[in-house]
Amino acid sequence: MSNYWNEEIECMSYEDMRKLQSERLVAQVKHVYENVPYYKNLMDEKGVTPDDIQSVDDLHKLPFLTKADLRDAYPYGLLAKPLSECVRIQSTSGTTGKRVVAFYTQNDIELWENCCARAIVAVGGTKEDVCQVCYGYGLFTGGPGLNGGSHKVGCLTLPMSSGNTERQIQFMTDLGSTILCCTPSYAAYIGETLHEMGYTTDDIKLKAGIFGAEPWTEEMRHEIEKSLGIKAYDIYGLTETSGPGVAFECSEQTGMHINEDNFIPEIINPDTGEVLPDGEVGELVFTSITKEAFPLLRYRTRDLCVLSRKKCSCGRTLIKMSKPMGRSDDMMIIRGVNVFPSQIETVLIEQGYTPNYLIEVDRVNNTDTIDVNVEMNPEQLSDKVKDMQQQERALAEAMKTMLGINPKVHLVPPKSITRSEGKAVRVIDRRKLHD
Amino acid sequence: MTNVRQISVFVDNKPNQLAEVMQLLKNSGINLRALSLADTKDFGILRIIANDTDKAVKTLKENSYAVTVTEILAISIPDSPGQLSRVLDILGAEGVNLEYLYAFTGTSDRSVSFVIRVDDNAHAADSLTKGGIIQLTENDIAEM
Structure with missing residues (x-):
């Protein structure tokens, strides 16, 4: 039984892949130039014409697109096909005030669902599997993407959407779900609830999970794998390029294979825009070479990661990206130091706490303050106040070592921090109120 | 115990x-x-x-x-001046480290009760017994 959804593409030689990418890129640039006045203007300003793009080697000549461009061009400014050929939109939550609406032709949906199918097959999915999709359905790409991929593979698909966790577990135990798709924070919560309801991993048949849409750490992977008795795999994507399935993890669990027959990745220096060689950390940039309705060229994702062409034991030759090390949206600059919530999460798990925390950033007398609320470990409750204060100090000390700044740690009761059924809210930054 | x-x-x-x-x-x-x-x-x-x-x-x-x-000690002493001081002197003389204590009322208006949290219950209990201090059991307290 094949471990691949599309072996020809997934195991294609580097030379053949470059050739395929080049052909598609040349056609895509022409398509965009002729149909998207917004991007044509950007190219004209830079003095680049479609004739200048003859292969992937010329990619760097094209101008970047940013989230600000998407906002400026909202809603139809980057549409490259007549509306009569579009069949769907998906959208980001717009919580940061920058809603993105992406359009799909029938063919775009096909390509997207095939990308998700590759991800499901890579974790061992076949038509014998029962795939429980608890990403949100609707405008959010998570539910529809994995749902479509699961159909393609032929799994029995449970379109649960997120929420109603006890019902999720009931379906999981009654129907014998074997693959779980949701955000990692929701997977952790499902695991927690499963055990609270008195079940063990013997009561479920899950073998694998495909978790994405938010950053998570290796420590969290181990926690989820233990709690649900599964292998936990990462999946990457963004609404701007299609949704989940831009890149997916294989059995090796050491980074995600990018579906580079559809999306050409580049790593750039976020300050200068200069393209960096494989192996260097920088901002991930994608060029969609197969999308018809919403084909973004050189879109800056703001995710910081590393690309690698190191041979993978799974046999795929698709380039791999590391787990994003941070996202500028999440990155906090506190007293001039870059701080990522994932660093705090790592400390918590190392010290025996659950990854349930809330970071509050504020500015007092022109100095940034960072307060971390952490759910205390009930196993470590002492009747002596000094013992509990010692636990707070030890955590603050470990965070200081990790972050280079001194946070205030506050222990709060177990389960007092709101659990997330979608993307977890980890940071409240009140400094913006003062600006 | x-x-x-x-x-x-x-x-x-x-x-x-x-x-x-x-x-x-x-x-x-x-x-x-x-x-x-x-x-x-x-x-x-x-x-x-x-x-x-x-x-x-x-x-x-x-x-x-x-x-x-947590296991703690509970004692009952007469409600008159100097009684708690006597208890603390006994513990101090024996080198028992006191973490915290708090008072509670029992059924008698002529005595007062205390919860005593120490680092070494057995040692403290022996010392108090030798010093003639009445200790309460969990059952005593439940029946108050």
């Missing part, structure tokens, strides 16, 4: 937190014999002696509270 079990509950330092705990215990028909609250600016540790320790712990845990049970 005369040790008495004390329940400690982690509570948030926010309005209504103590009321919630009391409501739960009330609904389970638990009667409190002694209580003290130690608080910091983040959290409080509520320490209680209940008439039914097991039931109180079960109720609190079922409602997701962090709970721990």
